[in-house]
Amino acid sequence: MKTRSAVLSLGLAAALAALPACKGGGPAGPEPPPGTVTFRGTIKSGGTALAGVPVFLSGDVSKSAVTDGAGAFSFTDVAGTSFVVTPSLRNHGFTPSNYELARQSRSDLAFTAAPAAFGSVVGKIAADFTALDQNGQPVSLYDYFGKVVLIDFSADWCGPCQNEAQKAESLYQLHKSKGFEMLTIMIDGSPSTWAATYGLTFSVLDDNAWTLWAIFGEGSIPLNIVLDRNMTIRYKRAGYYESEISTAIKKYL
DSSP states (O other): OHHHHHHHHHHHHHHHHHHHHHTTOSSOOOOOOOOOEEEEEEEEETTEEOOSOEEEEEESOOEEEEOOTTSEEEEEEEOOSEEEEEEOOTTEEEESSOEEEESSOEEEEEEEEEEOOBOSSTTSBOOOOEEEOTTSOEEEGGGGTTSEEEEEEEETTOHHHHHHHHHHHHHHHHHGGGTEEEEEEEEESOHHHHHHHHTOOSEEEEOTTOTTHHHHOOSSSSEEEEEOTTOBEEEEEESOOHHHHHHHHHHHO
């Protein structure tokens, strides 16, 4: 019995001695979440700090901030890898117009504001306009200032326009709660008939006189234009390229 007891004791001691070597063994646990970053900056005009200016963070994260009395803003503890910072002030442009950022903290995001330079090409700010919708009510582009806006020029005889219209309401419903708006502008055809045919709940505007097409028209229809939250034209292309349009919307939303 003594011998057996001694053997058991030695076996137990060996097992206990082996425990430290086994610590942390087995399948690896989940990797820790990626580190967060912080973005800070200022907005000035003519060297003077601008307070109360909305600033939007988009890309992997959607947030907003407002500049304080020193013209400063910040986004703290942000997770992700790709971001865009865009200030938004009616009838103003910014230099730079935005910052496209990676996962690296920045504290030097300096914007300079000046009166807007309006235009109809990518990089320019779209000027306000007003047209009648499918209910005969006036709708202005700047009713949606501070939102990401998709403008779609269409006509009722256009096949690709019809294809886009079939998917338009789903796109609108997917993003509208995040600060997204859509405007279909009919250069030929009835806005009310178009909205009813495709079940559209957003504004469909009448431009049968080609007033707005004379400003923004380029190439053929459908013509799609994506505006960021400062009404800067970020995407403009004739034809219906669903993936491109969706990518542009998400980038600035």
